[in-house]
Amino acid sequence: MMIRIASIGECMIELRHRSATEFDLAYGGDTLNTAVYLARLTRDRGIRLDYVTALGDDAYSDAMLAMWQSERIGTDIVARLPGRLPGLYTIRTDERGERSFTYWRSASAARDMLRGERAEQVAAALEGYDLLYLSGITLSILDQPQRAVLMALADRVRAGRGRVAFDGNYRPVGWPGPEAARAAFDEMLPRVDVALPTLDDEPALFGVESALACADRLHRRGVAEVAIKLGEAGCFLSSAEFTGEVAAEPVEVVVDSTAAGDSFNAGYLAARLLGADPPAAGRLGNRLAARVIAHPGAVIPAAAMADIRPDCTPGP
Numbered sequence: 001m002m003i004r005i006a007s008i009g010e011c012m013i014e015l016r017h018r019s020a021t022e023f024d025l026a027y028g029g030d031t032l033n034t035a036v037y038l039a040r041l042t043r044d045r046g047i048r049l050d051y052v053t054a055l056g057d058d059a060y061s062d063a064m065l066a067m068w069q070s071e072r073i074g075t076d077i078v079a080r081l082p083g084r085l086p087g088l089y090t091i092r093t094d095e096r097g098e099r100s101f102t103y104w105r106s107a108s109a110a111r112d113m114l115r116g117e118r119a120e121q122v123a124a125a126l127e128g129y130d131l132l133y134l135s136g137i138t139l140s141i142l143d144q145p146q147r148a149v150l151m152a153l154a155d156r157v158r159a160g161r162g163r164v165a166f167d168g169n170y171r172p173v174g175w176p177g178p179e180a181a182r183a184a185f186d187e188m189l190p191r192v193d194v195a196l197p198t199l200d201d202e203p204a205l206f207g208v209e210s211a212l213a214c215a216d217r218l219h220r221r222g223v224a225e226v227a228i229k230l231g232e233a234g235c236f237l238s239s240a241e242f243t244g245e246v247a248a249e250p251v252e253v254v255v256d257s258t259a260a261g262d263s264f265n266a267g268y269l270a271a272r273l274l275g276a277d278p279p280a281a282g283r284l285g286n287r288l289a290a291r292v293i294a295h296p297g298a299v300i301p302a303a304a305m306a307d308i309r310p311d312c313t314p315g316p
Contacts, residue, residue: 001046003273005131006077007035008052008150009138010110011068012087012103013060016256016297023090027064028298030135030169033259036299037266037288038133039071041310045274050074052122054113056084061109071302077125079118084109091258093296099258103173105141114146114153123153132157133269135167139184140174147184154191163193167265170201178205189221194272196265198229199236211236211245227268227282229261234286235268237278246282249290259298264289271310284310 009031015023032051039049051073055061057080064086065075087105094100105111114122126132132154139147154164168185175181182205189195195218202208208217215226215238225239234248267285276284291305 003047003131004129005038005047005049005133005273006052006126006129007031007038007049007133008113009135010053010087010105010108010141011051011055011064012089012105012108014089014091014298016091017093024297026297026299027060027067027086028259030137030167030259030262031133032068033262033298034133034167034266034269035073036068036071037263037292037305038270039073040302040305041266041270041284041288041308042273043072045310047273048074050077052077052113052126054079054081054084054109054111054118055086056080056109057082058085060086077122079109079113081109081112084112086110091256091298093256093258096254098254099256101173108141111141111143112146114142114149119146119149123149123156126153126157128160128162129157130162131165131269131273132162133165133265135169136181136185137169137171137174139188140171140181147187151187151191154188158191158193164191165194165196165265165269166192167196167198167261168201168205169198169261170205172204181205186221189218189223192218192221192223194225194227194269195223196227196229196261196268198231198261200231212238215243225278227264227278227285229264229289231260235264235282237282239278242278244279246279246286249287251290251294254293256296257293260289260293262298263292267308267310274310276310284308 011032087108264285267288271281
């Protein structure tokens with residue numbers, strides 16, 4: 001039976017600095033990056049993945065759709081808003097591969113993806129889906145009425161026995177302040193089955209310093225399965241099946257850390273959807289993240305990860 005997944009969020013035009021005045025053009029965004037990697041990992045494995053967003057009617061939006069379709073990502077639930085444009089961001093990386101972003105997205109078409117009649121159209125299209133994936137960035141670009149629609153959509157997916165996976169992915173620039181982000185996350189968490197936070201985000205938002213404390217906080221909010229990204233240390237997993245760390249894959253040189261977390265999420269979810277236990281899922285997430293940060297850009301060439309496949313071998 002086909003497993004149906006919907007990833008909902010924003011894809012933007014990506015300009016990555018090659019020098020002070022030269023750029024490479026690509027397209028990326030956290031939930032889109034995860035969707036691409038998840039689609040690649042599960043190709044021909046009985047999984048259908050759709051992306052949910054809104055785009056304009058411009059040439060860049062056309063190119064985005066063509067890219068997603070080439071990755072076998074469904075685009076039937078993508079709205080095209082006449083006269084609108086995608087958001088844009090630039091990436092600079094330092095000598096250690098750490099990145100910094102600058103955004104132009106205040107008028108992005110994705111900010112209206114669940115407005116008006118679109119709300120019920122999306123809800124009807126996602127009826128019976130097995131997994132809804134979103135992030136804190138998805139929450140940050142939506143106003144309160146659309147955020148309420150998203151919460152109701154998550155409830156509807158779960159009522160149909162689907163699950164919700166959520167990566168907080170806190171980016172201060174997207175919020176009026178940490179209080180607004182905390183309130184939105186607190187509203188979302190009771191609807192989440194699988195949480196995929198990054199430990200570095202926890203101190204600023206929740207005053208939590210350790211992975212164990214982070215997992216405890218999420219479990220107390222009703223989240224059953226937690227996979228916490230620890231950067232170069234790997235990940236910490238906590239659920240009824242397994243609790244413990246899974247060591248990171250070694251990386252000789254970090255070229256660009258963009259999408260490290262997004263690719264980990266894809267690896268973890270792909271393995272779990274295909275029946276792997278949490279340690280095996282953590283290993284796949286770590287392995288893919290290590291490969292991604294050894295290449296420039298948010299979405300690396302498919303050929304660069306062709307040898308990485310979901311591992312369903314039971315872990316320790």
